[in-house]
Amino acid sequence: MFQIPKNLVDRAITKDTLHRSGKRLLKEIAQAVGIPESDYALRSNKGGDGVMGEVVAHSDSLYLMLHVGSGSTLKVLYRTCTSKKDFSGGMNMYVNVSDLVSSTASERFIEKLKNLGNLSKRQNASHAA
Incomplete structure (x- = not known):
């Protein structure tokens, strides 16, 4: 499973913390889902003043x-996608990071992501055929 870094659950999170610990968290989630590090792109967009930016892990599914x-x-x-070049993908779904602190919730989230990834792979294969 994965651990939520404690500094990501802090109400006073900084931009640097979000990007440093956020990359670590998304790597752990990808690993728990079974996506090899070579199969996804991990990127960080810090944005400008007044925004926190975002950290993204993007695979083919x-x-x-x-x-x-x-x-x-x-x-x-989180959402399904058809490739690493698909930036709109399936329907957007959200989960609060604070809701993933319990091991039960994080396990359910990983199972949901595995199911979504498998569904996306099947859909991608049927479109390619």
């Missing part, structure tokens, strides 16, 4: 983005 949402809540946006 899943798109994960860690960002500060409304109400200053740290969230993971």
Whole structure:
């Protein structure tokens, strides 16, 4: 499973913390889902003044983005995609990072991502045929 870095659950998160610890978190999630490090792109967009930016892990079947949402809540946006060049993909879904602190919730989230990734791979294969 994966561990949520404690500094990501802190209400006073900084931009540097979001990007440094966010990359580590998304790597751990990708590993838990079973996506090899060579099969996804991990990138960070710090944005300008006044925004926190986002951290993204993007594979051929899943798109994960860690960002500060409304109400200053740290969230993971996740969706299916058809390739690493697909930036719109399937329907956006969200989970609050603070909701993933319990091992039960994080296990459920990983299972959901595995199922979504498998669905996306099947859909991609049927479109290619």
